[in-house]
Amino acid sequence: MFTRSAGLRAVSRISRRLQSHASHSSETTKSAPFNNKYNFNVNPPPIHSYWNQKNSLVLFAFVPLFVGVGYLGKYTGSNTPGFEGLLEFAESESSPMLSRLGFRAAGRLPRLSMSSIRSLTTETTITDHATGRVIKLTDPAHPELADYPNPKPELAQDKDPYAKYDFPQMRRNYGDKLNIDDDLYDMWSPDYFQFVSDSTALKHNAIFFSTILALAGAVYFLELNPEKPAMPRAYPYNGLAKDLGSGSEKTDYFYKVRTDEGAAELGVLSEDDDVKAQRVAYEEANSDFIKA
Structure with missing residues (x-):
């Protein structure tokens, strides 16, 4: 029966067989070049070389045909059923038709290898299809990061502002490993709420x-x-209410200032003689102005 291991062995055997046919055909063509216009005596290359160059996909038409039939022993004369019988028939010398119709053309295709067929991709590893290298994931939740050593994020605002940096504005040095989301933690990022x-x-x-x-x-x-530059003082005559514009006792509370409560008990000092003489002299000298 056809299994995965049998299929892989079959591909390998066909590849080796057809590679040898392709190398033999190329050597024959080099030793006897064919010039259809000037040299009719030289033997032309076999017709299957032109057939292979233009119709190399004939191989892929015959393989499913024989596999779909099932057991191919009665067609190939082999005791091995299934895909193995097709391989023995293709490798035998009694199969010129298949070799001419396309099996040799497959030799010109890239040879398959076990390493190129197997793809080691798991939850923690991925395969680089260009080089075949198996990459161990640093974070299986983010396979797009591959094996990049994604460091723990650190806010640039929390770094020491007085330390020496190669980039003082960003508080970063040459060779520092950056987090994949560093643009969310650099100096230009918004302020983060820190729990208190x-x-x-x-x-x-x-x-x-x-x-x-x-x-x-x-x-x-x-x-x-x-200390205060002056002592607070009080004013007599009910806080100078009438002098400041009060027309009655009902409005004295609004116009008066700090009232000297003891002035009424002490009374008013008599006018000094010198002060009285100066006042009379002033009134006589400015009588016209005062009357006006």
Whole structure:
């Protein structure tokens, strides 16, 4: 019966057989070149060389035909049924028809090898189809990264700003391994919310308000504030309410300023003689202005 191992052995045997036919055909063509126009005495190359160049896919038409029939022993004269019988018939010297119709043409195709057929792709590895190298994935969840050593992301804003960097603006050095999402963690990325526990928040607030209260207490108890440039004073006559524009006692509360409550009890000092003489002299000298 046809199995996977038998199929692989069959491909290998056909490849070796047809490679030898192709090399023999090329040597014959080189030793006896054919010139249809000037040299009619030289034997032309066999017709199957032209057939192979133009119709090399005939091979792929005959193989499914023989495989589909099933057991080919009665057609090939071999005791081996199935695909193995076809191989023995193709390799025998009693099969000029098949060799002429396309088996030798397959020798011109790239030879198949076991390493090119097998593809080792698993959950943790992938295969580079160009080189055949098996690549172990660093992160099976992201096979597109292959074996890139994706480092742990680190915010550039959390790095030491006073350290020496090759790129101070980006806080990066030559040869640093970059995370695949480095554009989300560099200096131009938005600020990230960093969780702060309740105990840390209370501690920071306690330090802040304690500092303000300590400063205010030091100013108050140590009398660090400067003295006032003048003493606060009070004014007689109900805080100069009438002088400031009050028309009645009902509106005195609105116009008056700081009231000297003891001025009414102490009374008003008598006018000094010198001050009185100066006032009379001033009124006489400016009588015309005062009357106007």
